Amino acid sequence: MEQFDINILGCGSALPTTKHHLSSQVINLRGKLYMIDCGEGTQLQFRSMKLNFNRLNHIFLSHLHGDHCLGLPGLISTMSMLGRTAELHIHAHPDAEKIFKPVLQYFCKELLYPVCFHSLDPHKNELIFEDRTLKVYTIPLKHRIPTTGFLFEEKPASVRHIIREMTDFYQVPVSQMKAIKEGMNFVTPEREIIPNRRLTIPAKLPHRYAYCSDTCYFEKIIPLIEGVDLLYHEATFSEEDLARAKETFHSSARQAALIAKKAKVKRLVLGHFSARYPDELPLLKEALAVFPETILANEKMVIRI
Numbered sequence: 001m002e003q004f005d006i007n008i009l010g011c012g013s014a015l016p017t018t019k020h021h022l023s024s025q026v027i028n029l030r031g032k033l034y035m036i037d038c039g040e041g042t043q044l045q046f047r048s049m050k051l052n053f054n055r056l057n058h059i060f061l062s063h064l065h066g067d068h069c070l071g072l073p074g075l076i077s078t079m080s081m082l083g084r085t086a087e088l089h090i091h092a093h094p095d096a097e098k099i100f101k102p103v104l105q106y107f108c109k110e111l112l113y114p115v116c117f118h119s120l121d122p123h124k125n126e127l128i129f130e131d132r133t134l135k136v137y138t139i140p141l142k143h144r145i146p147t148t149g150f151l152f153e154e155k156p157a158s159v160r161h162i163i164r165e166m167t168d169f170y171q172v173p174v175s176q177m178k179a180i181k182e183g184m185n186f187v188t189p190e191r192e193i194i195p196n197r198r199l200t201i202p203a204k205l206p207h208r209y210a211y212c213s214d215t216c217y218f219e220k221i222i223p224l225i226e227g228v229d230l231l232y233h234e235a236t237f238s239e240e241d242l243a244r245a246k247e248t249f250h251s252s253a254r255q256a257a258l259i260a261k262k263a264k265v266k267r268l269v270l271g272h273f274s275a276r277y278p279d280e281l282p283l284l285k286e287a288l289a290v291f292p293e294t295i296l297a298n299e300k301m302v303i304r305i
Contacts, residue, residue, distance in 0.1 A: 042074075
């Protein structure tokens with residue numbers, strides 16, 4: 001199985017506590033690292049989880065509240081001190097470049113590598129990044145300022161899997177295996193055509209991960225995340241504090257579970273917990289009553305998709 005891991009660096013909300021760090025995650029897809037959000041302390045968590053700075057080339061910022069982006073200058077500075085020369089790409093609201101370029105020019109005058117800002121439209125669902133293994137789409141969310149979630153979609157394998165017993169039975173030469181994997185039929189020396197479906201099975205379905213933080217209850221995201229293997233959805237408050245959730249454009253744990261249920265996702269992980277809850281177990285129970293495949297995020301947790 002190809003590696004597709006979600007590393008939780010921080011899952012607290014705006015007020016940092018001794019229990020939770022501010023928002024940040026790192027996706028490890030086949031050895032390539034992609035960061036989502038970069039709250040204060042992210043680089044320390046990155047190092048404590050023994051992740052490789054040199055393999056991080058893309059950072060995606062959901063929005064420009066401090067608990068999701070103020071760790072960025074320190075991380076950029078540290079990577080320069082470690083001798084980085086490769087470009088670093090920041091995908092974020094257009095204002096991100098206006099905010100961080102002057103900061104970097106002041107504090108990182110001798111930066112050894114280029115930092116490239118790529119503007120995204122938080123109001124649109126669109127493809128914003130693609131490489132050989134991955135596509136990243138924006139998911140418009142509903143928060144106090146323009147905010148986007150992200151859908152990370154693994155690209156499907158282009159070749160089919162060989163059924164060894166069948167290729168042995170028909171004595172398929174090694175020289176033709178590549179063509180068989182690519183979908184070609186096999187023609188025996190007696191001119192019999194062996195359909196490809198007898199010799200192969202489809203490649204595995206691509207995995208998908210959706211990150212939705214911060215947002216109030218927003219059903220318009222459901223068709224955009226339908227059927228994902230894993231959904232990270234904020235659960236800042238409990239139902240008891242629903243009035244506060246509405247006031248601040250956040251979600252309750254139960255609302256996160258409702259989104260997961262309606263979107264028919266495979267698993268839900270709750271995060272972005274308010275500092276008012278010393279124990280998140282009540283939040284978990286609230287969500288489990290609606291969507292049983294729910295877990296709580298925690299720092300240094302690694303979730304394999």
